[in-house]
Amino acid sequence: MTSTTARSKTRKPGASKRTRSLANISLTRKEDWNRFVLAPSRTRPDPVTRTELAGLSDTARTQYDRLRRDWHANLGPFITPQFKSVTEQLWNITESNLHDGDRVKGAIALDSEPGVGKTTVAQHFGKQFHLDQLKQEGPRTDGGHERWPVCWVSLTGNTTLRDLNRAMLSFYAHPGADRGTANQYLQRALDCVLNCETRLLVIDDLHFLKWPTAHSIQVSNHFKFIANTFPVTLLFIGVELKNSGLLADRNHSNVVAQTARRTTVIGMDSFPVADDHQRATWRNLLKTIEDRVILAAAGPGMLAEVLPDYLWARTNGHIGSLMTLINRGCSLAIRSGEEVLTEELFDRIGLDAAAEETRAGNFAAIRTGDLKARMN
Structure with a gap:
C-alpha cells in the first residue's frame, strides 16, 4: 500500500x-x-x-x-442483556409518565455498585429520549424557546442542596447561576424547565449529595418539591441509593417513605459466570468487543476463545474495568508494534484498585477449578 x-x-x-x-x-x-x-x-x-x-x-x-x-x-455502548433490560424499564417509565402538570410523575433510581455501566446506559437512553422528543415536538416550544428535553446534572463531592439547584440552573447557561440563594436557584431552574419543556431530569452521582442522617427528611422534601412542581421524570444515578437519605431513614419517617413509594429502583449487575448461560453471555460480550478492535494482527477468538478466564479474573466481570483494560491494551499494542491483544500484553497493564484487589483470588479460583468463565 x-x-x-x-x-x-x-x-x-x-x-x-x-x-x-x-x-x-x-x-x-x-x-x-x-x-x-x-x-x-x-x-x-x-x-x-x-x-x-x-x-x-x-x-x-x-x-x-x-x-x-x-x-x-x-467503543460501545454494547447492547448486553443488562443494558437491554434497564433501557426497556427506563422507556416504560418515562413513556407512561404522561401525567398532567398537577400530577406527580414517578421517579427512577438507577442504583448499583460502581463499574457496571449505569451512566453509560443513562447517557444512551437520554440521547435517544432527547431525539425522540425533538422528532415529536420540534426544536422550538410554542412559546418560541429552545426545546431541551433532557437536563443532565452531575454532582461532586459534598454537594449541598444549594449546589444541586445551581447545577441545574448552570445546565441552561442562565445568567443568574452565579448568585442567589438555594430557593432562588430552584425557582430559576423551574422557569428554565417550563420554558424549555424539559421532560427528563438526570442527576448523576447522587451519592455525592451531602445529607447527614439528621437531614434526610430535608433532602426528601427537596426532591418531593421538584417532583411535585417540575413536570419531569427524575432519574437518579448512584451507588447505594436504597440506603441513602433519599429512600431510607433510620427513623422510618413517613416523609421519606413517601419518596420511596414514588421511586422505582432499577439495579444493574456485573457479569457473573456461575453457569453456562452466564458464561455464554460473557463470551458474547468478548466476541462483540473483539469484532470492533482494529489491530493489524487481531483475529477471531483473540478474546472470546483465548482469554475469557483471564479477562474475567482481571476485571471481576465489571464492564467498566473490562473496557479500561481493552482500551489500554489496544493503545499498548499499537505503541509497541505488537498489534494483538494477549495475556502477556495485558499483564503489563495496571487496572483500578477494586479490580486489582480481587485479581489474585480470582486467578486462584480458576486454577483450582472453583471458577471458570470459559464455555464448556
Missing part, C-alpha cells in the same frame, strides 16, 4: 471533526449535551495488515494510529 493510498483510506470524512467536537465537552452544559446527542456516528478505521501498516509514511501512520486510539477509547 502506498502512503497516498493509506492517507485516503484512513481519512474518513468527518472522523477528525467528530473527534475534536466530542473530545472537550461536559454533558452538564446544554450546548455540549446537544453536541453529544447530534454528533454523527464515529467512523471506524479500516483494518490493515502488518505489511500495509509497515508501508505507511510517518504522517499517515501517526494519523491512522490516532484514529485507532480514538476508536478504541470510545
Whole structure:
C-alpha cells in the first residue's frame, strides 16, 4: 500500500471533526449535551495488515494510529442483556409518565455498585429520549424557546442542596447561576424547565449529595418539591441509593417513605459466570468487543476463545474495568508494534484498585477449578 493510498483510506470524512467536537465537552452544559446527542456516528478505521501498516509514511501512520486510539477509547455502548433490560424499564417509565402538570410523575433510581455501566446506559437512553422528543415536538416550544428535553446534572463531592439547584440552573447557561440563594436557584431552574419543556431530569452521582442522617427528611422534601412542581421524570444515578437519605431513614419517617413509594429502583449487575448461560453471555460480550478492535494482527477468538478466564479474573466481570483494560491494551499494542491483544500484553497493564484487589483470588479460583468463565 502506498502512503497516498493509506492517507485516503484512513481519512474518513468527518472522523477528525467528530473527534475534536466530542473530545472537550461536559454533558452538564446544554450546548455540549446537544453536541453529544447530534454528533454523527464515529467512523471506524479500516483494518490493515502488518505489511500495509509497515508501508505507511510517518504522517499517515501517526494519523491512522490516532484514529485507532480514538476508536478504541470510545467503543460501545454494547447492547448486553443488562443494558437491554434497564433501557426497556427506563422507556416504560418515562413513556407512561404522561401525567398532567398537577400530577406527580414517578421517579427512577438507577442504583448499583460502581463499574457496571449505569451512566453509560443513562447517557444512551437520554440521547435517544432527547431525539425522540425533538422528532415529536420540534426544536422550538410554542412559546418560541429552545426545546431541551433532557437536563443532565452531575454532582461532586459534598454537594449541598444549594449546589444541586445551581447545577441545574448552570445546565441552561442562565445568567443568574452565579448568585442567589438555594430557593432562588430552584425557582430559576423551574422557569428554565417550563420554558424549555424539559421532560427528563438526570442527576448523576447522587451519592455525592451531602445529607447527614439528621437531614434526610430535608433532602426528601427537596426532591418531593421538584417532583411535585417540575413536570419531569427524575432519574437518579448512584451507588447505594436504597440506603441513602433519599429512600431510607433510620427513623422510618413517613416523609421519606413517601419518596420511596414514588421511586422505582432499577439495579444493574456485573457479569457473573456461575453457569453456562452466564458464561455464554460473557463470551458474547468478548466476541462483540473483539469484532470492533482494529489491530493489524487481531483475529477471531483473540478474546472470546483465548482469554475469557483471564479477562474475567482481571476485571471481576465489571464492564467498566473490562473496557479500561481493552482500551489500554489496544493503545499498548499499537505503541509497541505488537498489534494483538494477549495475556502477556495485558499483564503489563495496571487496572483500578477494586479490580486489582480481587485479581489474585480470582486467578486462584480458576486454577483450582472453583471458577471458570470459559464455555464448556
